[in-house]
Amino acid sequence: MTEEDRPEAARVWGRPVVDGAEARARESRDGVAVARALWDSWEDDAVIRSVATSRYLDRDRLHYIDFSGRTYSVKGPAIVPRPPQGQVVVLGHPGTVPAEALDVALVTGRDLTAVAAAAAAAGTPRVFAEVEVALDTPDATGAERVADLERHAPWADQGRLRHIGSAGQLVALLDELSAHVDGVRLRPLVLDEDLTILSQLVIPALSQRRLIARPLPGTSLRATLGLTRPANRYAAVAVQEDAR
Secondary structure: OOHHHOHHHHHHOOOOOOOOHHHHHHHHHHHHHHHHHHHHOEOOOOEEEEOOOOEEEOHHHEOOOEEEOOOOEEEOOOOOOOOOOOOOOOEEOEOOEOHHHOOEEEEOOOOHHHHHHHHHHOOOOEEEEEEEEEEOOOOOOHHHHHHHHHOOOOOOOOOOEEEEEOHHHHHHHHHHHOOOOOEEEEEEOOHHHHHHHHHHHHHHHHHHOOOOOOOOOOOOHHHHOOOOOOOOHHHHHHHHHHHO
16 A cells, blocks of 8 residues: 555544546646646746835736646646746655656666666656665665565565665666666665665765765756756746747
């Protein structure tokens, strides 16, 4: 059972459970559409802040969205100006969200060949591989840790690439992956145990190989990922109309 299937998770939001893969995919598509529309509901120069004229906003540059989905509807505009990134960075699994709506595709595969094929077919600006890790610690090997946890509950196979072993082996695997993907999303077996090994042994080794770089202070996620800042949809329409 995933988080999307859990009734208690739905109750937190005061909503019924979204039942079935097709329904969850529809909810994902609707959520992306609404978020993108709300981020564009203020044009970049909508805020005036003119003390002389006592004007704070140019109301002609605020836009109502009118979204109506199967389970909810949303009216705009947003309650805050358009953020510096211009648009929210959307990460998702191909098939759940259309490729044209994604900035980063999260791809899976049980081996490098499968991951490489999924990455090549993603059709998105960036591709990240999903990688599950159970690392060797000073107290136990990754295999021993997995066996110990599986005495209580199985480590469910989600079709993701899985690494069970040393930090050095993980670094080598990520080096190989770098030829096919732009990044990875690591899923530790036990966060408190694996995160220490990742921060002490894996991240420094990746830095030495120039496979990762620290984000510059003040840099947005969109800029860090090398993604362009999208033009506001309403401003773009206005430019097209003026050109006519």
